Amino acid sequence: MDSGIEFTFSKFAQDTKLCGGVDTLEGRDAIQRDLDRLERHNYRLGEEWTESSPKEKDLGVLIDEKLNMSQQCALAAQKANRVLGCIKRGVTSRSREGILPLYSALVRTHLE
Numbered sequence: 001m002d003s004g005i006e007f008t009f010s011k012f013a014q015d016t017k018l019c020g021g022v023d024t025l026e027g028r029d030a031i032q033r034d035l036d037r038l039e040r041h042n043y044r045l046g047e048e049w050t051e052s053s054p055k056e057k058d059l060g061v062l063i064d065e066k067l068n069m070s071q072q073c074a075l076a077a078q079k080a081n082r083v084l085g086c087i088k089r090g091v092t093s094r095s096r097e098g099i100l101p102l103y104s105a106l107v108r109t110h111l112e
């Protein structure tokens with residue numbers, strides 16, 4: 001798997017990370033060649049062959065193959081809305097003094 005790879009990469013269990021600085025078109029092409037080379041390999045864990053995934057979770061952030069985080073944002077918004085619904089159903093007072101601390105502590109943290 002290591003043969004012909006120009007950039008630095010690390011392997012741990014089922015993860016392979018390719019890293020390096022790219023500031024020229026030649027560098028961009030080189031890292032793309034490395035990505036293409038790594039993608040052509042088939043991998044297995046024990047007897048089971050792994051499949052490519054259209055999305056990846058890394059350091060708690062979900063990104064897709066185009067490095068888009070929109071699914072991560074949608075999941076965070078869904079979780080915040082669920083918590084907001086629990087607050088709405090469970091708290092009888094609708095005063096600003098009652099709702100604002102709950103919103104700040106329980107809902108906003110999911111959105112940030």
